[in-house]
Amino acid sequence: MPHRLLSHFLFALLFIASSASWTGASAQFNPKPGARAGSVVTTPRVRAELVAHAPEGVGPGQPLWLGLQITHQPEWHTYWKNPGDSGLPTELAWTLPAGLTAGDIAWPVPHTIRIGTLANHGYEGTVLLPVPVQVGPDFKAPLAGNGTLDVRLRATWLVCRVECIPEEGEFALQLPVRGSTALHAAAFAQSQADQPLALAGTSQVQVQGERLQLRVHGLPAAARGQTLALFAETPEVLVPAAVSGKDWTQAWDGDAWTADLPLSPQRGDTPERLPLVLALEQRPADRAAPHAWRTVADVNGTWAAAARASVSPALAAALEANQAASPTPAPTSASLGTLLAALAGGLLGGLLLNLMPCVFPVLAIKVLGFAQHGSNRRAQRLAGAAYTGGVVLSFLALGGLLLGLRAAGEQLGWGFQLQSPAVVALLAALFTLIGLNLAGLFEFGQFVPGRLATLQARHPVGDAFLSGVLAVAIASPCTAPFMGASLGFAVAMPGAQALAVFAALGLGMALPYLAASLVPAVVGWLPRPGPWMATFRHAMAFPMFATVVWLVWVLGQQSGIDGAGALLALLVTGCALVWSLTLRGRTRMVIASCLIAGGAWLASAIGQNITKPVERAAQVAVGANSAWHAWSAERTAELMTAGQPVFVDFTAAWCVTCQYNKRTTLTDSSVLADFAERKVALLRADWTRRDPAITAALAQLGRSGVPVYVLYAPGKAPVVLTEILSVAEVRQALAAL
Template identity: 55%
Template sequence: MNRLFRLALLLCLWSVLPAKTMVNTEHVQAQLIAHAPAGIVAGQDVRLGLLIRHQPEWHTYWRNPGDSGLATTLDWTLSPGVQAGEIAWPTPRRLRLGPLLNYGYEGQVLLPVSLTIPADFKADALDIRLRADWLVCRENCIPESGEFSLRLPSATPLIEHAALFDTARGQVPQEVPGARADARVDGASLAVEVEGLAAALHGQPLNFFAETGGVIDHAAAVEQQWRAGRWIAKVPLSPQRSESPATMAAVLTVGDRSPGTRLNLRISGPWSGTDTPASPAPLPAPSPASPPSLPFALLLALLGGLLLNLMPCVFPILSLKVLSFARPGQERRALLTGGLAYTVGIVVSFVALAGLLLALRAGGEELGWGFQLQSPLFVASLAAFFSLIGLNLAGVFELGNVLPSSVATLHSRHPVLDHALTGVLAVAVASPCTGPFMGVALGTALVLPVVQALLIFATLGLGMALPYLLASLWPGLARRLPRPGVWMVRFRTLMAFPMFATVVWLLWVLGQQIGIDGLAALLGILVALAFAAWAFGSPGFSRKARLGFGVPAALVLGGTLWWAWPSFASPSTSTETTGQTSWQAWSAGAVVSAQAAGRPVFIDFTAAWCVTCQFNKRTALADPAVLADFERRRVLLLRADWTRRDPAITQELARLGRSGVPVYALYSPAAKTPVLLPEILRPADLHGALASIESPA
């Protein structure tokens, strides 16, 4: 009953919330539109579509993006029983970028889908929610997304966007009844023969768009001819072919004219002597045949966990533990119990987080270690939580004045649970801060059987908890602390500042994820939250004063949340700037292109929430001598920014045997595998790696 009540409440709230059909970024305007000339009725024409208007020179991608890019994806949440079909992709344009050829859309494009309405649909309105993700590119590429909502009255005809949907229908490739298409593998080419095409196409040179990626060499010229009404072509296969399909859909066009003709090719013959797909990566990865042994991986995990205690993101948690040591009159048993509970909290949290990661990866999600900090809402929640802790330590409010006494005294009545939850919090903020030993250990864990993988993560947690556990086992530590006095009040206030420093870091991470508008929105929430904490929890207020200040504070907080929510629901995407114009966005195609031109390639896999990444970026990677060495050797500098989820980067990290950042890969022009550098970089490491690669011609 409680679950039904909550569901009903959510539906009621949804019904009064305003629809959100438009998302604007710096590069596109995306709009959710609908077309239902007979209303929302079973068996009638009901369509939805994402209308994308691109800024000049910017483009998004077709279902097969070509040599680089990512297709737009639509994730629908609809009323019960209503189902959305696949995107009816309009015929794309050929988009050349140097030696690469991509397929996509410029100007304005509508991506329509058809809805299936069940026969028993009797609701007064159709509720629609959409999460859309797209990659928009010019010379650089930026992943963007948007959240849309719409409520369509069932009995009202929807014809406002009829012209747009009619135009989109006319741009979708059409199948020709009676047309026959066959293909066979002929060495390094796909020999295609098509008969039954429209007479208007006969004698015309045709463009060939394969709907399946990873098969053909998109930029290579297609040898073609017409013979007795049949189109005969040799389509070059990709040297990095990753698919070996038995059938493949393709589109033929004359120039960039729409709608094009859609074919289903039946492919015969073996694929280059093997039916096994090739590696999906443009270059083979370092050999996975000899991963570190389990004992060695456990040792690395233990050392990595120990070093986590030196990471700035863990300092606030250590501050809380130091405060717990400073409490007077504690018995040795209480200290030991607290140490064990803290250790259990850390180990269990690491294992649980790892189990979730392994389960999601097994389900097809492209995730890596530290994935929780790729969520802007999670980062914002952490910032709010640490702000409240800092305000509490600084004496702005007391929990006993805000919460019911039964809740406020939980930490004192259940100290073991308090220590364990502190360990959980430590894992939440520490897990992305990979140390120099953790990259190999975690990369190994994700390819081992589940039990062995979880054992590595448990050892990582044990390493992190070990210093505090050992301290709790040493009874002389408590005796060495000063006697209780004024210093404890000052020390508590001092410990507020590491909390605020962590909030600054989290705000910077959030700014990288959702832009300046989202950052300003969170700052407004934090100010309103601080006002509410002071109003409700100030130790100097009477009950009447708390009520007088608390009601306006609650209204301010509620209004701020209402104002700020759109920035989190549809964040603008910003790219990271480093002051070095020589850095470019990573793509697999860029690596291949640079090596073909005889240039070495250095890739920095980084994220805004990765403290080690930012340290390296401001030290070794900013060293003038290193930059000069890069320039002298004509090294192409690529940055793979993993601040937000990016399946392509996740796959590339997995290919390199890693599950998190930082990772530094250096490709020489002739080598087929990269040199992987240490996670904590020194200029000497970079100079040594550069000296070992072949010099450019």
């Protein structure tokens, strides 16, 4: 195909740059490249501000506090250091000048936030999370400039109402070295008043079976006789919903406060000491009066032996099976058998990946490439080897990026790049450009120097290599049969073994073309090069445009109808610009200039809609009359505890296999009838946008991508079905309930 090398090269650059930039926050939360970060980040749910308190300036021995002040919209909340039944605590990562050291967050006392049967510990309204900063003796104030220090913060928080949305922000503040910085003195004073005071008395914890007896001495006289709230700083020790409900008792025995509480079924080994916070349920009218106290109780007894005794049999079976199937926290070397099985699964999964509809446009282009070489066996062999190299190296690069980001703490899985609306939009623009080229609207040689225009003819090996890069870019969101288990194993293996699995995936995908290049009989059925190739080339533009339609639909699921509309408007403007560049003379200059100006205005006016997130409730396609409901780990646990079977569809809009299964097997009348007959709850986990909770749930099941279909049944281990779902398979699994 004439001049295809340049299009592939542009695609490779765009894809690598887009995937790398995705690892940070979305454009809503991060400053644009080259711009200064501000002290305030505003989202539809919170207003977060970096604030400081230095009443005597910045110097050794002088008090200095920094903090993140979060103002929540009504009904929204963020979390304490122990979030309770669900949630994640806010995390702060500081970049400070030499000589300054930030301490831990001085967490204000939280309050209990109930959502259904769950109890969380967190904050509503306005809260300040203060951090003490130590100024070392080696600190040197700047002698030049404006006498300020550059303070930077990267913060992440989970904000929830009923749905939960992870957010993050980059903050910067210029802190004066000399003079008072006390603009937020009242907020820091109130935050100080909200800190629990340390108790001087002793506290003991006695473990008896599945309950914990607590005895606390040293509470002030003002607290005696009062009803207290209890918060454990260590997660998964107590049951927050029970502690905030009726499944515990508290009483006063003279000056000692006692409580009898249930232990969490998710608890780990017995610690020697247990930090606890006690707070008055009725806070004094004087907001500065003490109302909370912190104690560290000595633990007597053990609770690890009966760690899961209080869990229902159905939930216990599910937890144990998931634990056995999930990867270990730290990568460990796989046995030879496990490694060989993962490699074989990867090879077979990569081979079957060629049958996925995502890969069809590249298949057609490769067929045309083989026909172009005709009977030139040497050119065919070189093209096959180069294509294989492009596929395998791209899989290795994508796998290495995934493993590296996961090791850095990012909750990612296979197909992660299409969770970014910006990447989806770039791919849509690129495939539109390639489609216009295939349709014959323009040739790349019209816009570039002749030497570049003949690169494809002079370097066919490079063209074949970049064709492999393009194939992986299109195929990466798909999960073929056998791929799911192999990828699940891979992310838990050491780096070398994991990359071997990704290489096996690439080799499997490239194998048909490598075989075709080495065995003449494989391509003997292709007609000789001739006029038919031009017709075939023009016809291949339509699969490219179909891919653009799919990408626009994916963006609509991520950013709503406004985002999809903005992308379509920009694509139409881009097509008109390409057409104008094919004109001649003065007409080309005038029309192209108008379109460039119009496109720039359009991008500034509506471009932000492309990356604007929509609410989770709007993303999950479950209507009021639908049998499907939005997934959450808590909802699954509730249903399992009640003894109800649960079927979970882990899906994403950009996953073509997911959409195929959703519109065929999962809408089959016999399957739906079986679900209804056996009273199976249907939950859908939408991974279209980045969701750490879904990533963690997939990891528990030993998977790293979608689709994944899981049937939970009372008293039985979860059943993970195949990626290409059939009616017979689902009905057979349901019949075994």
